[in-house]
Amino acid sequence: MTLKIIVLIKQVPDIEKVRFDVETGRIDRSSAPAEINPFDLNALEAAAQIKEKVGGYIIALSMGPPQAVSSLKDAMARGADEAILLEDKKFAGADTWATSYTLAGAIKKIGEYDIILCGEKTVDGDTGQVGAEVAEQLSIPHVYYVSKIVDVSDKNIVVVSEMNDASYTIEATYPVLVSVTKDVNKPRLPTLKDKLRAMKSDVKVWHAADLEGIIDLNCVGYFGSPTNVHKVVIPQERFREGKIFRSVNEGLENILNVLVKKRLI
Amino acid sequence: MESYRSKIFVLTELRDGGFHPISFELLGKGREIAERLGGELCAIVMGNQVGKDACMELIYYGADKVFLYNSELFSGPNIINFKHNLVRLVEEEKPDIFLVGATHFGRSLAPRVAAALKTGLTADCIDLEVDEKGELIQIRPAFTGNILAHIKTKTKPVMTTVRYKVMNACPRNSKRRGAVIVKEAEEPRERNVKFVGKYGTRKLNIADAEVIVSGGRGLGSPDGFNLLKELADLLGGVVGSSRTPVDEGWISKEHQVGFSGNTVKPKLYIACGISGSPQHLAGMKDSETIIAINVDPSAPIFKVADYGIVGDLYEVIPLLIKEIKARKVRKC
Numbered sequence: 366m367t368l369k370i371i372v373l374i375k376q377v378p379d380i381e382k383v384r385f386d387v388e389t390g391r392i393d394r395s396s397a398p399a400e401i402n403p404f405d406l407n408a409l410e411a412a413a414q415i416k417e418k419v420g421g422y423i424i425a426l427s428m429g430p431p432q433a434v435s436s437l438k439d440a441m442a443r444g445a446d447e448a449i450l451l452e453d454k455k456f457a458g459a460d461t462w463a464t465s466y467t468l469a470g471a472i473k474k475i476g477e478y479d480i481i482l483c484g485e486k487t488v489d490g491d492t493g494q495v496g497a498e499v500a501e502q503l504s505i506p507h508v509y510y511v512s513k514i515v516d517v518s519d520k521n522i523v524v525v526s527e528m529n530d531a532s533y534t535i536e537a538t539y540p541v542l543v544s545v546t547k548d549v550n551k552p553r554l555p556t557l558k559d560k561l562r563a564m565k566s567d568v569k570v571w572h573a574a575d576l577e578g579i580i581d582l583n584c585v586g587y588f589g590s591p592t593n594v595h596k597v598v599i600p601q602e603r604f605r606e607g608k609i610f611r612s613v614n615e616g617l618e619n620i621l622n623v624l625v626k627k628r629l630i
Numbered sequence: 631m632e633s634y635r636s637k638i639f640v641l642t643e644l645r646d647g648g649f650h651p652i653s654f655e656l657l658g659k660g661r662e663i664a665e666r667l668g669g670e671l672c673a674i675v676m677g678n679q680v681g682k683d684a685c686m687e688l689i690y691y692g693a694d695k696v697f698l699y700n701s702e703l704f705s706g707p708n709i710i711n712f713k714h715n716l717v718r719l720v721e722e723e724k725p726d727i728f729l730v731g732a733t734h735f736g737r738s739l740a741p742r743v744a745a746a747l748k749t750g751l752t753a754d755c756i757d758l759e760v761d762e763k764g765e766l767i768q769i770r771p772a773f774t775g776n777i778l779a780h781i782k783t784k785t786k787p788v789m790t791t792v793r794y795k796v797m798n799a800c801p802r803n804s805k806r807r808g809a810v811i812v813k814e815a816e817e818p819r820e821r822n823v824k825f826v827g828k829y830g831t832r833k834l835n836i837a838d839a840e841v842i843v844s845g846g847r848g849l850g851s852p853d854g855f856n857l858l859k860e861l862a863d864l865l866g867g868v869v870g871s872s873r874t875p876v877d878e879g880w881i882s883k884e885h886q887v888g889f890s891g892n893t894v895k896p897k898l899y900i901a902c903g904i905s906g907s908p909q910h911l912a913g914m915k916d917s918e919t920i921i922a923i924n925v926d927p928s929a930p931i932f933k934v935a936d937y938g939i940v941g942d943l944y945e946v947i948p949l950l951i952k953e954i955k956a957r958k959v960r961k962c
């Protein structure tokens with residue numbers, strides 16, 4: 366038996382480069398190249414390592430605009446055997462509930478699976494909610510904040526989950542959803558050969574109609590979303606003294622005064 | 631019988647037998663919203679052997695009512711047990727607003743509850759406001775802290791997770807009255823994960839620290855942290871780190887501050903040899919006072935610093951340590 370592993374990935378803008386319009390709060394996505402959400406690289410690497418250990422078949426699944434095909438090809442270079450993009454105008458503007466509802470619908474269409482892997486959070490949406498919401502929609506258990514995969518076999522997986530003041534060893538039978546942190550592994554870079562192979566392989570694209578009968582299409586995208594962004598603002602930075610000293614002695618004197626004022630010395 | 635126009639739920643969190651401070655912060659905000667809306671504020675306690683007296687504290691800190699569950703089911707962070715019982719309670723009580731702490735536990739649990747109830751959830755809020763229509767505006771950072779989104783929810787209950795240390799608890803008032811209602815926990819039939827045991831305990835909770843002395847790649851080697859530790863000890867603080875030293879294996883990950891580490895809000899944050907990447911700033915830019923030491927005058931960390939020294943940390947910090955020690959001696 367080989368494990369069937371689904372990895373949820375999202376294409377996001379490179380956060381170091383993306384620009385924001387201070388006046389309107391608008392995000393200029395065209396200002397930055399798009400890439401796989403960094404935390405999802407850890408999820409892909411975890412899938413690749415599980416496959417190496419016990420054998421497996423990896424499906425990368427993403428919901429996003431047509432351009433997201435490039436990130437799914439990247440996922441194939443990083444070990445995915447198959448890639449599916451959920452792309453439709455109807456899916457646009459989804460919040461975490463509608464996103465997880467749509468992803469869960471696609472997973473039901475995929476059918477049998479053992480492990481769903483996802484990243485801790487996305488660098489744009491930044492909620493960390495989609496994974497657990499997918500698990501609930503599928504009525505399967507989930508484990509969050511996984512920093513270590515201790516053991517994996519064709520019957521179960523043992524992981525370490527970071528929870529507040531302690532970490533716990535957790536054992537799960539399949540199917541289960543596992544959300545990983547960046548500490549779980551160091552993602553490998555794909556080789557040139559992997560990249561070339563991935564370039565030639567196909568990404569499947571599923572539209573809303575492909576999920577007809579599996580999910581209620583009134584519940585997807587902007588109109589199916591229980592929350593909506595009503596305004597976006599660039600945060601007002603706190604007032605800062607901004608006293609920067611090039612002379613060490615003068616700087617030290619000021620710092621010592623702060624420490625005294627704060628009663629730290 | 632008083633009649634309320636709305637109902638607000640707050641999920642408390644237990645830690646080592648007591649309530650985690652986030653519980654009182656949530657009640658503080660919940661009280662404010664309740665006053666605005668003419669609402670009833672209900673605290674939920676899910677634990678094992680929690681006394682009614684302990685629950686009275688929640689009333690003194692603003693709750694009108696406490697739902698108390700005691701069961702083995704809640705002795706560990708078993709999300710499905712909590713979810714199952716919370717969903718039942720929401721279905722019985724029909725709250726309008728439901729606040730949960732944005733801790734690891736809360737962020738793992740709340741989405742599951744929200745998905746089960748088919749309602750909206752807003753993550754990691756740093757502020758909540760009630761608008762003129764009486765609707766809740768949930769304010770949260772997105773895009774790695776670069777923007778603040780104002781979010782409204784169409785469904786009920788409006789669910790949010792709220793970041794630690796951003797809301798204020800009400801002053802304790804032991805004259806406040808309220809009811810503690812004991813509830814029976816039910817065991818879910820859903821398939822679940824198995825808790826094998828504790829893997830480790832966090833030795834450090836950097837989010838609670840009042841003073842943090844952090845080091846970055848500029849330390850050049852793991853030994854640099856010894857110097858920072860000496861300074862932190864003198865100030866009654868702890869050592870923090872940017873991601874680079876953690877990735878390099880110079881220091882353990884519970885010290886990491888930033889987007890993929892801890893969000894902190896100390897009274898004083900000293901950044902040594904840290905450039906100030908957006909991901910680092912996302913975790914510390916709300917600190918009360920920020921001091922930066924960096925050789926590069928163009929380092930972005932200086933843009934958020936109250937005080938900064940353009941200089942070599944290996945020159946500046948030993949001098950700072952020497953001065954602090956000298957003053958301490960003079961005081962004796």
Ligand SMILES: Cc1cc2nc3c(=O)[nH]c(=O)nc-3n(C[C@H](O)[C@H](O)[C@H](O)COP(=O)(O)OP(=O)(O)OC[C@H]3O[C@@H](n4cnc5c(N)ncnc54)[C@H](O)[C@@H]3O)c2cc1C
Pocket residue numbers: 403404488845846847848849871872873874875886887888889890891892902903904905906907908909910913923924925926929941942943944
């Ligand atoms: C998804 C994602 C999540 C991330 N999460 C985090 C996170 O949680 N936290 C985080 O910190 N980073 C995070 N990062 C990484 C982040 O992008 C930066 O790479 C990192 O913060 C840089 O760390 P640094 O400032 O220590 O190193 P650098 O950027 O290399 O800066 C080192 C600084 O030290 C100064 N310096 C050198 N020598 C000295 C000296 N002797 N004295 C004084 N100054 C000196 C240099 O001038 C320089 O400014 C994340 C990245 C991604 C993609």
Ligand SMILES: Nc1ncnc2c1ncn2[C@@H]1O[C@H](COP(=O)(O)O)[C@@H](O)[C@H]1O
Pocket residue numbers: 373374375402404405408426427428429461464468482483484485486487490491492493494495496
């Ligand atoms: N549109 C999407 N398509 C596929 N996976 C997603 C999508 N959005 C979020 N995810 C997954 O859910 C995780 C958490 O995302 P978020 O809740 O947006 O922070 C991500 O790291 C992904 O693994």
